[in-house]
Amino acid sequence: MSRARAPRRWSIGVAVDQFFFVFAGLAAIWLAYLGFTESLSIGWWGIAGFLVFWVLLAYLVLPRLHRILTTIYVPDYFIGRARTSDGLLGDPVNLAFLGDGDQIESAMRAAGWTKADPVTLATSVRIVTSTLRRRSYHEAPVSPLFLFGRQQDFAYQQEVDGNPAQRHHVRFWKCPDGWLLPGGRRVDWLAAGTFDTSVGLSLFTLQVTHRIDADTDVERDHIVSTLRTGEVAVRVDVIADFSTGYHARNGGGDSIRTDGDLPVVDVRAVTT
Amino acid sequence: MTPTAPDNHEKRPSYEPVTRLLQPIARDPHMRRPAATVAGAGLVLLSAIVGIASMADLATHWGSIADDLVLDLDAAELTPDIINASLAAVLAVVGVTVVIEMVCALLIFRGSNLARVAVMTVAVLSISTTFAGWWARDQEITLLTTLPVLALNILVLLALSSRSAAAYARRNEKR
Numbered sequence: 188m189s190r191a192r193a194p195r196r197w198s199i200g201v202a203v204d205q206f207f208f209v210f211a212g213l214a215a216i217w218l219a220y221l222g223f224t225e226s227l228s229i230g231w232w233g234i235a236g237f238l239v240f241w242v243l244l245a246y247l248v249l250p251r252l253h254r255i256l257t258t259i260y261v262p263d264y265f266i267g268r269a270r271t272s273d274g275l276l277g278d279p280v281n282l283a284f285l286g287d288g289d290q291i292e293s294a295m296r297a298a299g300w301t302k303a304d305p306v307t308l309a310t311s312v313r314i315v316t317s318t319l320r321r322r323s324y325h326e327a328p329v330s331p332l333f334l335f336g337r338q339q340d341f342a343y344q345q346e347v348d349g350n351p352a353q354r355h356h357v358r359f360w361k362c363p364d365g366w367l368l369p370g371g372r373r374v375d376w377l378a379a380g381t382f383d384t385s386v387g388l389s390l391f392t393l394q395v396t397h398r399i400d401a402d403t404d405v406e407r408d409h410i411v412s413t414l415r416t417g418e419v420a421v422r423v424d425v426i427a428d429f430s431t432g433y434h435a436r437n438g439g440g441d442s443i444r445t446d447g448d449l450p451v452v453d454v455r456a457v458t459t
Numbered sequence: 460m461t462p463t464a465p466d467n468h469e470k471r472p473s474y475e476p477v478t479r480l481l482q483p484i485a486r487d488p489h490m491r492r493p494a495a496t497v498a499g500a501g502l503v504l505l506s507a508i509v510g511i512a513s514m515a516d517l518a519t520h521w522g523s524i525a526d527d528l529v530l531d532l533d534a535a536e537l538t539p540d541i542i543n544a545s546l547a548a549v550l551a552v553v554g555v556t557v558v559i560e561m562v563c564a565l566l567i568f569r570g571s572n573l574a575r576v577a578v579m580t581v582a583v584l585s586i587s588t589t590f591a592g593w594w595a596r597d598q599e600i601t602l603l604t605t606l607p608v609l610a611l612n613i614l615v616l617l618a619l620s621s622r623s624a625a626a627y628a629r630r631n632e633k634r
Binding site: 200207214217225251258 | 601
């Protein structure tokens, strides 16, 4: 291989971008401080000032700070957890699949799940209007979570009786080619299934988010049992104690616990 | 079913090299325009509109502003000619800035990396100057003085420096 053809390992442009990224984070902290002190000095308008301060803090300053800090301290390889767009640890990866994407989607549909719409301006507006009018929105998008540095490829969900705050949902990521699970087993897809219990404030970024049920094993077993009843060609094999039982928090600050078993769902016999 | 390990698998080093952070972004010419790019272009356009508003403000109150300047500088008496000429000069400078900002907003919206880096560089210089004055010389920053402009600059910088805006501006770069 000649040197000229090897892909560049680093670029000055990206280094410049990183400088602006960190500088903007520091400047935003200063702006939040100025906004806070200014809110104290403008009387009753200060209440509106504090609202602006919270929006600034929760949606711009803290995400940027977490993005910078998690780049430093969160390992960038598979540790059984998805990451939020701010780089914080997110939902636990608790399902594996063998087969291709179409077969998984077909099995999920047969098991009574609905595919989530992608997050766009139109679907975001529809979430707000359906929540305000108390209409159900079965294909409501799910927030992006990252695994292998990529957003989920698709997500499926089940709504709970017209309550927009509660839903079952599971995100799917295709594993990179030639990638093996820790321990050496090969799977084609990984998935993270959790149950949204209510809407609340995130502990780490103070944003409005869904809180998830702490016992993620219940949701994992619910997904596997619906798949088994919905599609006879599905086979399930469990890797016991894949991640030894642990207690942890997800990116929204909810505690989660699991027995550490990883079901491997084989959908290779499913006809699409 | 036996797992087969690929033999051309490159082993990871036991540490993560710093250059990992400086890896070029993957090329993606079909990337959708992210919200951060739209927000950044919109905020640059907003600062252009603020510029137009300040031009109108300068034009209507120029007489008193010029008087204050003369008192500060201990300069000679003002004739109407000097007032008009100085107003035209100031308006021309602000006007050129407004036009440049509008062009940059359009270029950023269309995904130009040069315009994005140029606007961010100006924002960094402006923020640094304001910070130095606030830190070292205790210049007050309030809602009625420099805070709106400073906030606009910082928001522009936050939007345009975000990962998605950077990836969009560099979507056509070859690795």
